[in-house]
Structures are given as structure tokens and as C-alpha cells.
Amino acid sequence: MSGAIDPTLHTAALAAVEAAINRALALSPHSNAELAKLEDCVFALHCTAPAISFYLHPGAQGMRLTGFHHGAVTTSIRGKATDFTELASAKDPTATLINGGLELEGDSAPLIELQHILAGLDMDWEAPLVNSLGDVAGHQLAEVLRSTFAWGKQATSSLTRQLDEFIHEEARLSPPRLEVEDFYRDVQDIGMRVDRLQSRTERLRQRLQKLRD
Amino acid sequence: MSDKETTHFGYKEVDKDAKAGMVGEVFHSVAARYDLMNDLMSGGIHRIWKRFTIELSGVRKNNAVLDIAGGTGDLAARFAELVGPQGRVVLADINDSMLKVGRDKLLDQGRLANIEFVQADAQYLPFPDDSFDCVTIAFGLRNVTDITLALRSILRVLKPGGRLLVLEFSKPKNELLSKAYDTYSFRVLPLMGRLVANDSESYQYLAESIRKHPDQNTLKDMMEDAGFCEVEYHNMTGGIVALHRGVKA
Numbered sequence: 363m364s365g366a367i368d369p370t371l372h373t374a375a376l377a378a379v380e381a382a383i384n385r386a387l388a389l390s391p392h393s394n395a396e397l398a399k400l401e402d403c404v405f406a407l408h409c410t411a412p413a414i415s416f417y418l419h420p421g422a423q424g425m426r427l428t429g430f431h432h433g434a435v436t437t438s439i440r441g442k443a444t445d446f447t448e449l450a451s452a453k454d455p456t457a458t459l460i461n462g463g464l465e466l467e468g469d470s471a472p473l474i475e476l477q478h479i480l481a482g483l484d485m486d487w488e489a490p491l492v493n494s495l496g497d498v499a500g501h502q503l504a505e506v507l508r509s510t511f512a513w514g515k516q517a518t519s520s521l522t523r524q525l526d527e528f529i530h531e532e533a534r535l536s537p538p539r540l541e542v543e544d545f546y547r548d549v550q551d552i553g554m555r556v557d558r559l560q561s562r563t564e565r566l567r568q569r570l571q572k573l574r575d
Numbered sequence: 576m577s578d579k580e581t582t583h584f585g586y587k588e589v590d591k592d593a594k595a596g597m598v599g600e601v602f603h604s605v606a607a608r609y610d611l612m613n614d615l616m617s618g619g620i621h622r623i624w625k626r627f628t629i630e631l632s633g634v635r636k637n638n639a640v641l642d643i644a645g646g647t648g649d650l651a652a653r654f655a656e657l658v659g660p661q662g663r664v665v666l667a668d669i670n671d672s673m674l675k676v677g678r679d680k681l682l683d684q685g686r687l688a689n690i691e692f693v694q695a696d697a698q699y700l701p702f703p704d705d706s707f708d709c710v711t712i713a714f715g716l717r718n719v720t721d722i723t724l725a726l727r728s729i730l731r732v733l734k735p736g737g738r739l740l741v742l743e744f745s746k747p748k749n750e751l752l753s754k755a756y757d758t759y760s761f762r763v764l765p766l767m768g769r770l771v772a773n774d775s776e777s778y779q780y781l782a783e784s785i786r787k788h789p790d791q792n793t794l795k796d797m798m799e800d801a802g803f804c805e806v807e808y809h810n811m812t813g814g815i816v817a818l819h820r821g822v823k824a
Contacts, residue, residue: 368810368811368812368813369627369809369810369811369818370620370623370624370627370811370812373623373626373627373630374620374623377623377626423656428630429627429630430630430631430633431633432633433633433635
């Protein structure tokens with residue numbers, strides 16, 4: 363844990379984050395059961411900017427966050443807050459771990475599984491709403507929230523796709539990913555051919571030199 | 576002049592044999608409203624201090640933990656979750672009123688499978704040698720008559736490699752904070768005690784006993800003298816509270 367922060371503040375911050383995570387997990391059916399599979403795993407997160415370190419202990423009761431851990435760690439990751447955010451929201455966490463700015467030590471498979479569980483939280487708002495507003499009002503409000511979230515998700519996905527198409531196809535501001543990959547492949551191919559040609563010419567030059575001698 | 580050995584009870588000098596009884600009276604008096612007063616006096620921060628103690632304890636599944644001066648069982652409850660059904664937590668307190676409040680609270684929460692309740696004096700712990708992986712004493716050591724005797728007793732019951740954690744009020748590191756803390760302790764605390772628990776004297780004793788308790792480095796030296804190794808401490812809330820950790824070699 364960071365030595366500059368008073369343990370009271372550090373611990374209070376971790377307690378608040380832990381409470382928020384566990385509240386979200388409680389609203390998502392099956393998530394605790396999935397976390398129970400990672401019961402014996404400990405994940406060390408060392409954030410360099412801002413400087414803060416903590417440990418994640420998933421379990422059947424939810425997630426526990428601590429500032430200290432004595433013992434072996436399953437996976438240790440180090441990086442900036444932006445790198446952690448990128449990993450948390452990544453569709454392909456493996457690619458993010460390979461290409462991103464995070465340094466990883468230990469087993470990456472449990473970390474990827476944890477990322478999938480947390481990124482795939484499907485919160486059921488109906489139970490807490492029904493408890494506080496009653497069956498009818500709670501159910502109706504939950505329906506409204508559900509359809510709003512579903513519409514929001516669809517709208518975001520559609521907007522991203524259309525924006526993608528506009529940038530690549532209409533405005534031609536940036537080439538599509540596949541074209542870029544093809545281009546890089548061609549460049550690599552040409553590079554290799556040039557290398558081969560250079561070797562051949564060198565060989566021919568040496569032969570000519572021998573004939574002259 | 577009496578030949579009897581004396582010790583402090585707050586700012587008073589009393590016979591060594593009388594201190595335990597006098598401390599006992601204080602805790603009989605505050606037991607019923609202990610949790611409420613703790614929340615009021617610390618603004619709830621005592622929960623953060625205890626949480627940090629649990630983090631540093633390194634307690635894991637199947638461990639045996641002794642919580643001395645466990646009072647109303649805040650630490651014991653969390654330890655019971657961490658050690659699991661195969662683990663063992665002993666909540667010990669010298670004061671039967673505090674122990675009853677703690678036991679009732681934990682039983683009401685349904686925690687009984689792996690918790691034992693023992694009335695015990697920290698100076699003469701009634702457990703075999705090498706019994707526990709971790710011993711904690713939170714806000715209790717300053718009330719013990721002979722701190723060295725208690726530390727040696729704790730060392731005896733710890734397993735080799737076992738940890739002692741002492742959470743206790745200490746000396747603030749900043750002069751300004753120290754002055755504000757003095758004003759709070761000697762003016763606000765007794766007033767709060769009178770209004771909420773109808774007992775200002777017990778809270779006056781609380782403030783005085785904190786000032787008489789050894790500071791961070793003195794307690795560290797005492798732990799090392801008692802035989803603990805790797806002794807370290809962490810100041811919390813500017814040193815108002817310190818958490819000392821020592822290991823049995």
C-alpha cells in the first residue's frame with residue numbers, strides 16, 4: 363500500500379469501493395456464484411498514477427478489498443489508472459493485456475475470468491425497487507429502467523457502428539482495420555523480399571569479385 | 576508510606592491489586608452503551624481502525640484467533656468469517672458485562688459455530704502454549720495492570736510465526752492535532768459520556784488512561800523486550816491510534 367496515505371484514509375476508501383462493488387454484485391444474480399470459483403485467488407493491483415495498491419479477494423460472499431496481503435498472490439498487475447480502466451472495459455481482455463501498458467506477473471487466466479464476471483454484471487433492479495416501492499410501482503419502474511437501459515445499449519452500439527462506417531467508408535478519414543492489417547502485411551512482405559534481394563546481390567557481387575581475381 | 580506496589584488508574588496512583596477491579600467497574604458501567612458510545616466518540620472511525628487491524632492480521636481459513644479484550648465482538652465477528660467453519664475464534668474479556676454484551680450480539684447475528692467466549696485476564700491467559708495463529712487486543716492493553724506480563728502471556732499462547740496485533744490509542748504526531756485532541760478528550764468526551772451514558776467519570780478515565788499509555792516507540796520496545804520480533808507500527812489518523820504488529824519467532 364502507498365506509504366504516503368494515512369492508513370485510515372486508504373482503508374476508508376477501500377471500504378467504500380468494496381461496499382459499492384458488493385452492492386452491485388448483490389443485484390446481479392449468479393455473479394457471487396461465479397466469483398466463488400475464484401475463492402482461493404488473490405489479485406494484486408499496483409496503480410502507479412495515482413500511486414495506490416490494493417488486493418482483490420473474490421469469494422462466494424462477494425469481493426473483499428484489502429490494502430495488505432501476507433502470502434502468495436495469484437496475479438499481480440502494475441500500471442496507470444487509465445490502463446486499468448482500459449482492461450476493465452475491454453471486450454478482449456487478453457489482447458488488452460498483451461498490447462496495453464499493464465505489466466503482469468503470475469497467472470493471467472483467473473484475471474481474465476474475473477474481468478469477464480465484473481464486465482458482464484447484469485443487474486436486476488426489480489428486487490430493491492419492489493422492496494422499497496411495492497410490487498406494482500416497483501415492477502413498472504423496473505420495466506421502464508430495463509427498457510431504457512436496453513435502448514441505451516442498442517443506441518450506443520448502433521451509433522458506434524454508424525460512426526465507424528462514416529469514418530472509414532464515407533469520409534475516408536481513417537482506413538478500415540483490415541486494410542491497415544493488409545498494408546502492414548504487404549510492407550512486411552516487401553521488407554523480407556528486399557532483404558532476400560540484398561543477400562542475392564551480395565552473393566553475386568562476391569562471385570564477380572572471385573571471377574575478376 | 577505503604578510498601579505495596581502502585582500503578583496508574585488514569586491520573587491516579589492506585590495499589591496494583593486494586594486496578595483490575597477499578598477498570599472492571601468502568602466497563603460494567605459502560606458495557607450496555609459501549610457500541611453506541613464508540614460510534615459517537617470516534618465518528619464511526621473505530622470501524623476503519625478495526626478493519627485495518629483485520630487486514631494486517633493476515634488471518635486466513637482454518638486459523639485459530641484469540642481476540643483479547645474483545646468487548647462487543649467487532650473483530651471476532653469478522654475473524655469468524657475469515658477462518659471459516661474449520662477455524663476457531665476465541666473472544667476473551669476480563670469483564671463479564673462486556674463479554675455478555677458481546678456474546679448476545681454475536682449470537683443474535685447467528686455467529687456461534689466457530690466462536691468461543693472465555694472470561695480471561697490478559698496477564699494469565701488460560702490456554703496451552705502455541706495455541707493461536709493470531710492474537711489481537713484492540714483498545715484493551717492500556718487497561719491491563721502489567722502490560723509486560725500480558726505481552727509475555729500472549730507470546731506464550733501464540734504459535735511460532737503467529738502474530739500479535741495491538742490496536743491502541745497513542746500519541747498524535749502533529750502538535751496542533753495533539754492540542755485539538757486534548758480539548759476533545761478532556762472537554763467533549765466526559766460531556767458526551769454524561770449526556771448519552773449518564774457516566775462522565777468513566778469517560779474521564781478513558782481520556783486519562785490514553786495519556787498514561789506508552790507512546791508508539793515505547794510500546795514497540797516493550798514488545799521487543801517481551802520477545803516479539805519484526806515489531807512494527809502504523810500510525811492512523813495522525814497517530815491518535817497506532818497499530819503495533821509483532822511476530823513470535
